[in-house]
Amino acid sequence: MTGFFLSQIQGLDPLTSDEVLVAQNVFFALIALVMILAALKMVTTENIVHAALYLVIVLAGAAGMFILLGAEFVAVTQILVYIGAIIVLFLFGIMLTKGSFGTEEGELRERNRMAVLVAVLIVAVTSGSFIDSFRDAELNRQAPSTTADIGDSIFGQFIIPFEAISVLLLAALIGSVVIARRDQ
Amino acid sequence: MSTNLLIVAFERPAIDWHAVAPEIVLLSVGVLITLLDILFLEKARPYMAALSGLGILATAIPLLTLGIDGTERVLFDGAYVVDNFSLVLKAIFLLAGYVVILLSTNYIVDGDYWESEYYGLLLASLMGMIMMASSRDLISVFVALELLSIPAYLMVAWRKRDPKSNEAGLKYYLMGVFASAVMLYGMSLLFGVSGTTVLSEIADSIDAGNGSSSVMTLGIVFVVAGFAFKVSAVPFHTWAPDVYEGAPTPVTAFLSVASKAAGFVALLALIFVGFYELSNIWEPLIWILAALSMTVGNLVALRQTNIVRLMAYSGVAQTGFMIAPLAVAGHSLSTGNQALSAIVTYLAIYAAMNLGAFAVIITLARRTGSAEIDSFSGAFHFAPGLTVAMTIFLFSLAGIPPLGGWFAKFEVFRVLATSGETWGYLLAVVAAINSVIALFYYATIARKMWADDPSEKDLNNIEVTPSLVSALAICVLVTLLFGIFPQLVARFTEVSLLAFGV
Amino acid sequence: MLLNQFLILSAVLFSIGVYGVLTRRNGVMVLMSIELILNSVNINLVAFAAFREAIPGEVFALFVIAVAAAEVGVGLAMVLLLYRNRRNIDLAGIDSMKG
Secondary structure, eight states: OHHHHHHHHHTOOTTTOHHHHHHHHHHHHHHHHHHHHHHHHHHHOSOHHHHHHHHHHHHHHHHHHHHHTTOHHHHHHIIIIIIIIIHHHHHHHHHHTGGGOSOOOOOOHHHHHHHHHHHHHHHHHHHHHHHHHHTTOBOOOOOOOOHHHHHHHHHTTTHHHHHHHHHHHHHHHHHHHHHHSOOO | OOOOOOOOOOOOOOOOTTTTHHHHHHHHHHHHHHHHHHHHGGGGGGGHHHHHHHHHHHHHHHHHHHHHHOOOEEEGGGTEEESHHHHHHHHHHHHHHHHHHHHHHHHHHHTTOOHHHHHHHHHHHHHHHHHHHHBOBHHHHHHHHHHHHHHHHHHHTOSTTOHHHHHHHHHHHHHHHHHHHHHHHHHHHHHHHHSOOBHHHHHHHHHTTGGGOHHHHHHHHHHHHHHHHHTTOTTSOTHHHHHHHHSOHHHHHHIIIIIHHHHHHHHHHIIIIISGGGHHHHHHHHHHHHHHHHHHHHHHHHTOOBHHHHHHHHHHHHHHHHHGGGGGTTSOHHHHHHHHHHHHHHHHHHHHHHHHHHHHHHHHHHHHSOOBGGGGTTHHHHOHHHHHHHHHHHHHHHTOTTSHHHHHHHHHHHHHHHSOOHHHHHHHHHHHHHHHHHHHHHHHHHHHHHHSOOSOSOOSOOOOOHHHHHHHHHHHHHHHHHHHOHHHHHHHTOOOOOOTTO | OBHHHHHHHHHHHHHHHHHHHHHOOBHHHHHHHHHHHHHHHHHHHHHHHHHHTOHHHHHHHHHHHHHHHHHHHHHHHHHHHHHHHHSOOBGGGOOSOOO
8 A cells, every 4th residue: 555655656566666665665664663562562561541552553553564465455444343343342341340440460570571481482483483484485566455356255255154253243242241231 | 546447246156055054043043032032021031941942953954864965065165064074063062052951941040040142142152063063164163163162251151140150251261262362373374384274275285295384383283272272181271170160050061062072173174184194293282182181180180079170170181082092193094084983982972971960960069059079978868860870970981881981982092002103002001090090089979979978958859850851861861872882873973084095 | 575574573463462461460451462462363364365365364364353353342241240240350369269
C-alpha cells in the first residue's frame, strides 16, 4: 500500500521499482520497532489500561504489516475486529472489574528470570531455524490479493469451518451471557 | 491503477450432503433448542434434556446409513473426509455425549442451573468433536478444536455461585487458550513450510523434501505440545485435577472422555495423515509424553483422597497408555495401522468405563454430599448395585480380564511388543510397572466400598434415577461386551488412515 | 523484502507474549499476552501466504481473528464472574484447590 502511494506520486511501477522497495523496507523497520517496543511495554507495565493501549499499537502495527504483505482484507479485518471490537471488550472488562484497576503486585523475581530465559530461548531457536531454512528468500513482489479470491476460498474450500465458526460465535455469545449476568 | 471491474464467477462448491448429514442434524437440534428456549422460556426447560438426547439419537441415523454405505467420501480436496476412522470416532463421541446428557439430567435440575443453555453448549461442543473426526486440514482442525473447547470452558464455570467452579473455569480457559495459541504458532509454521493447509498435501510436500527443514520440526513440536494439553499428558496436565474437581461432575465426565478423545483424534489425523514420514521427530516426543504421563499420573494418584482428583490423575495415566502405541507407530506401515486400531479401541473402551465410573461417583456423591473417598466407605451396605458397577469399572480401568479395559491394555502391549524396537520394549516395561501401581489404588477404592463400615447413618438404599440407571446400563454393557467378545470391537476399530503405499 | 524479516518479528512478538503469560498474575493481562501470540501467528500466516502465494494463509488468519474475538468475549465473562464472587482477579489468589 505504501508502495502504491509512492508509485502514484512519482509514477513508479509498484512491482518493479527500487524506490518502492526501499520505502517498504523503511516502513517495515519503523513499524516493527514500534511494535516490539509497545509489546515490551505492554507485558511490563503496571497499569492495565496502559497495557490495553500498548496492545492497540501492536495490533495497528500488525495491520500495517499485513498491508505491506499485500493482504489488505486481513488488514481491514484486523482493524475492525481487533482494534474496534476486541480492545473495546478489554477496556470494558477492565472498567467492570475496577478492583484490579491500577497496579498489580506479587510479581516474583525468580519467576521473572525464568520467563526471560524461556523467552530468549524461544526467539533464539525459532529465529535460528527461520534463518537456517529460509535464508534470504525474497517475497515475490505481486499485486495485493483480491478480496474476491479470499471470498471464493472461504465459501468454497473452507465452507465447513466457516459455518462452524458461526456456531462457535453463537455458543460463545449465549454462554458468556449466562456466565456474566447477575443471578437474582 | 485503473478501476477494473472484477467479475469473478463464484463456483458453488460440490458438497456431498450425505457425508455432512450428521453435522447438519446435530446443528438443527442445537438451533431448535435455542429457539424453543427463546419462545417458551421456562415452560420448555423440563423437556430440554430429553430433546437433546433424542437429537443425538437422530444424529446417529445418518451415521448409520453412512456406515452401511461404506464408501470413503472425500470433500474439498481432502480437507474433510468421511471414512471408517471418522465414523467410528463420531459414534464414540455421540455415545459419550448421550451418556453425559443422561448424567446431567438431574444434576443440572437440582442445582437450578441454566438448563437450556447448558444443553445447547453441550451440543455445540459435541458438534466440534463430530467435525474434528472428519477434519483433515489445519483450518478445520483448529476451528473444530475451538468449537469443542469454548463451550467446555463455559460449562466448567457453570456452577456460578461456587468459587471453585469459577476458578476451574478461568484456569481451564486461560491454559486452554494459551495452549491453542502455541498450537496455532506451530500450525502457521507447518503451513509455511508446505504452503498448504490440507494434511495430505503437507504429507506430499514432506515427500518432496520439505521435511528436513528445521522449521517443520519446530512446527511439529509446537502442535504436539498443544494437543498434549488437550489430552492432559504430562507435563501439560496441571490443569486437569483442579478443573475436574471444580467443574460440575457431569462436565468433568464429558471432559475426561469426549474432550480427551477429540484431542486424540486430531493428534492421530495430524500424525498419520500429515507428517507420518517424519517419525524420527514425533516418536521421541510421544515416547516421553507416554512414559511421563503413566508414571507421574499413577504416582500422584496414589496419594489422592478426593475421588474426582484421583480420577483426574488416573485419567492422566490412562492417557499415557493410550498414547504409547504412537511412540512406535512410525516403525512400519503395518505397525502404524496396528497402533491406530489399538488407540481407537482404547478410546472406545475407556469412554465406557470412565463414564460409568463417573456415573457411580455422581450418584454416590449426591447421597454422601462429598467426593472424598472415605465417604464412599461401606457403600455396599446402602448401594449394593452401584458398588458392583463401580467395581466392574475400576477393575476394567485397572485392566483385569475379562473386562473391556483388559483388552484395551492388551492391544497396547501387543503393539509395543511386536514393533521390534528397543524403545517399544522399554515403554512396554514402563507400562507393565504402571499397571501394577494403578491396580493398587483402584483396588483400594473397591475394598473400601465393599469391606469398610459405612460412615453414613442412613442405611436405606440409594434411590437411583432412571436416567442414571440407563447411563450405568450402557456403560456396564459396553465394558463387559468388549471384554468378553473382543473380536467385536476389533472389527469396528479396524480402521486405517495410512492410505499411501498399502 | 525478505520473508525472514517478518518471521523474526513474529518470533519476537511470540516470545514477548509467552513472557507475559508466564509472568503476569492478572487474568486480563494474561489474556492480552495471549492476544500478542495470536498476532504473531497471524503475521506468520500472512507472510507465508505472500511467500507461497497461497490464499489459505490469509483465510487462516481471518479465522484466527474471528476465534480470538469469541475467546476474548468468553474470557471477560469469566473474569467478570470471578470478580463478582471474589472482588479481584489476581491469579495468585486462585489456589483453593490443592493436591
